[in-house]
Amino acid sequence: MPTFNQLKDKSGYYIYAWTPKTGNITYKLKSEANPIIDDYDLRHGDDISWDVIKSLKFLRFIYTDGSGILEVGDFEPNPNQVQETSLTKSQAKALLKIIQDYYDLSESQMETLCSILDIEVPGLNPTRIKKLLRNRITSLSSTFPVSNTLRRKSIDDVTASATTWELGDKELGLRFLFASFSGADATDPVEYLSHDVFVSEYLGITKWVTGLTNRSRDAEVEIAQQMEQLVPIVVWALKDVGVNPGQLEELSGPDIRDFEDMPF
Incomplete structure (x- = not known):
């Protein structure tokens, strides 16, 4: 399972993961992701869901030294990994709410992000x-x-x-x-x-x-x-x-x- 980590000098964060195409891979996180990380309460050494990783990719907050900013579909894990680490509906909704607190999402962005998290698009109730x-x-x-x-x-x-x-x-x-x-x-x-x-x-x-x-x-x-x-x-x-x-x-x-x- 991917793990969330903090750099030794505490200047940033990275995710250590494995994919069929790359083997072991280190995803680095842009500082713009820090509010999400803080509110989602990710700590050094925590396991991290691929749902969270794909959401951060979609927001263009993940990059590698060799490939630059990653798209959602770059370096995909095995489907079994995604299923094994998937968020519950309540966890996915909590993540979406945190993202909404800090970033303005267009209608199409909201739909895509909800598709990634496998939840319904929030609506006026x-x-x-x-x-x-x-x-x-x-x-x-x-x-x-x-x-x-x-x-x-x-x-x-x-x-x-x-x-x-x-x-x-x-x-x-x-x-x-x-x-x-x-x-x-x-x-x-x-x-x-x-x-x-x-x-x-x-x-x-x-x-x-x-x-x-x-x-x-x-x-x-x-x-x-x-x-x-x-x-x-x-x-x-x-x-x-x-x-x-x-x-x-x-x-x-x-x-x-x-x-x-x-x-x-």
Whole structure:
């Protein structure tokens, strides 16, 4: 079985393996693979699956001194070796999730990598995401501000819910809806606030739209503070179903609208 090793000076890593074409072979790893190695918890002397090796080859992180960067099919092992060292489904999904955390994969790259790992391509799962969001929305921190957007002292004075909509092929809408009520029986909603999040299976979060009943400058400032708590919840839910949340630093500020003009 191939083994994972660290150079004596600890400046890098290599994999010692055997293939029918080469006999014993030393695969060297580019430093770009280090985040995967660290999170996958590979240690010096560990056995390493050919599934992991082929995934690293696909990412172009493996090379040899004589052949340069290797392609997935270069120096293939015996099929028996691949089968004997194959990852379980849960291990393969864990590896894919680590790769997604550090590297943006196109649709075709995702499909190829999942084929290598023999797992289904992750997809948006509206039912699962809705359940995750609803579980988290009911336990928002008491610091979640609502005084300017809903004119209430505390989130405890507000009704909160979460739901999802399928917007099209491989696109999903998520909605966090907040409402404050008046009257002793709390049946008439008087203030609404919603955070609508648009998600693409391959691009992650593409847009954030916020609508509220009564707009003001103070309310807009408060919306940004609310997003500080809501964005991590969305990221967590997407990662749970294997969807990369995308480049959040490129996400522009929320598109703030009157509640009645919300898109869905």
